[in-house]
Amino acid sequence: MEFQIYRFNPDVDQEPRMQSFAVEVERGMMLRDVLLEIKSRDESFAFRHSCGEGVCGSDGVNVNGRNQLACITPVSDYENGPVVIRPLPGRPVTRDLVVDMSDFYHQYHAVDPWLKRKDPVPEQENLQTPEQRARLDGLWECILCGCCSTSCPSFWWNPQKFLGPQALLSSWRFLADSRDQAEDERLDALDGPYKVFRCHTIMNCVDACPKHLNPTRAIGHIRNLMLKKSV
């Protein structure tokens, strides 16, 4: 099968180029296996990867226009056509498929992604019913791969002002936690025209998320809660 790969090494290249590789595909092969095969032929090819099973979030790449985790994307999904692999869009390219994710991490940090409690620390665990805990499902599983935020046109335009789908999903993860005691503080910090309201429900994030999470829905919950608080 033919794979077209985005190549750019700032040490030697004036501009990026696409390079074609023919790789023999076996049953059960993932895109990461293809990238590894290419790397074994050309060690100058750079991409991030680690766990190989979709939990570490290192190998987000853009495949035929859609963001994916290479390690859990079967090659058989692309049987009929050329496969074009590019770095995650909208981010500065460091080298080949490696991009600079600083803005993305910065926005994650900006939502204070940690549990805030005001009560004294109990001797044992804080209690939480299975139903309260179930509200966190679909939120806490985020692996910070960046597939969602880098597929979002609003994040492309305003990566320093708009929090982006990932950070907003994380924000809602804490707002939805029965143990968290900082709702007002969190909502105040989200106020303004950019942080939340640059989401135009394009829903690229939902389509891109390799863990099947739904940032658009989380953003909807945040908006509803803001609305409820303001009246």
Add this chain to the structure above:
Amino acid sequence: MSLIRRNFDVLIIGAGGAGLNAAVQLAKADMRVAVVSKVFPTRSHTVAAQGGVNAALGNVNDDSWHWHMFDTVKGSDYLGDQDAIEFMCREAIPTVYELEHNGVPFSRLDSGKIYQRPFGGQSRDFGKEQASRTCAAADRTGHAILHTLYQQNIKARSHFFTEYFAIDLLQDAEGGVTGALVMDIASGEPMILNARATLLATGGCGQVFRTTSNAHINTGDGMAMALRAGVPLQDMEFFQFHPTGVAGRGMLITEASRGEGGYLINSEGERFMERYAPSAKDLASRDVVARAIVTEVREGRGCGPNKDYVLLKVDHLGEEVVAKRLPGIRETSKIFLGVDPAFEPIPVYPTAHYVMGGIPSDRFGRVVAPAHHGPEEVVQGLYAAGECACVSVHGANRLGGNSLLDILVFGRLSGLDILEYLGEHPRHRLTDSSSEECAMARFQRFDISGEGITVAELRSEFRKVMEDHAGVFRTDEIMREGVDKVRDIRHRLEDVRLADTSRTFNTARIEAFELENLIDVGISIVTAALHRKESRGAHSRPDYPERDDRNWMRHSLYFLEEDRLDYKPVRTKPLSVDSFPPKPRVY
């Protein structure tokens, strides 16, 4: 070019559970903490831990840390140090509560308390009925814990050097550790990080084997750095093969699948664990189950066209239980095998999973090695915690749910002990110039170009050799050959050349450094394994099938210099309770 030099109070190498739990203690105490990680912290391999963390909370049944201690000592096949094990099992309880207070989204019982599931080798009342002791966040407990610890570090404002690769430790003239030479992966530039104390928390080395549950990054970097700094590695012959890896691929299917009621069958449909462990059955210790599976396959009762795996059944639990308690392995099975475990059994075979051995440390995380007076002298300024360390709480075989516990307890304790150490050592030590030159030489060693062997070639040859010669069953002949082959590979590392010596994000250069680390660690494994003439825990020798407490109830120490081995006694005296004397280990 002038080398960038930066000074911190503490340098932590590795940002998994151990490194992050140490960092947060220190940052909260207003220390200047530098955390160096070759990947963004939440990509560290703690993220992949599935089943849970053991603590005798007693949320499901009566429980006690003392029973947990007994199980851990027995699981270790009596090679674990009982003072450290007592300490860990006591500390487990406040450690898990602290995690919960910091936000870990544990699964919950109807009572609102943390959900606890049954796991292998866990019992009540010193070996009687099965205990439910493993605290879980579905089957993604490591993910939940690692992300929470990272969040706590953002809150505490730890200083992260993300995507920096540690080249080597730096030392003063007496061998005390003064920091490390690191490399910024993005720019390829070196940097000196000086610190009054350095913690190695670099995780495991599963990449020494071809088939492994471990991530690409688990290359034993900290262990190899310790070896090169003259520190030995302890008990490296004990490598855990997890019974249930995805057949042919190696990724992990959690023990929780058996904890929740799943079981193994062979080609005859027989629930074969009943023969090997009549009472604990599928929840016997991991070494026992892994040997049983390999034996079934060797004796021709494997499943599939090549009869080379067994089947793990969870489909009888019903789709709801699988969806709620085992969502992660359901996804993995669907993606990699096209099998939905809610309806079909999963093909599994043992996979290299965890190294019980590592950098010898005490229960405060201090690295201890023989120097002048005895086997356990503290190496000044150096700490180790997590899978790269050997306290030893796992001895010859680790229980499921005890690795997250180990990294959390000893990561935290290292942080607290470093605080005390910093109080007593207000000044930075002076790095010896020859130590810095050595580290710089290593940094530059792959700059030479020309004809030679590629990293990929030598690495795949090495990993195959390790798999063939240091696997589940080991005989003298096989291991002798293994030692020769690995030494030959070490020799040929000299001929490795990079085709690409550019600076920016050169992953080929990183992989070359990692290969060197893997080979140093690999030699420690085969050397220690060849010399241990008994079967204990994960080290299983058909030519010496019995455990030999009289001659071999002792820890091995491997030194890189001259591939030398030394031994030291097991610490059998606990802190406050009676010692558990060695007994035959049956499940």
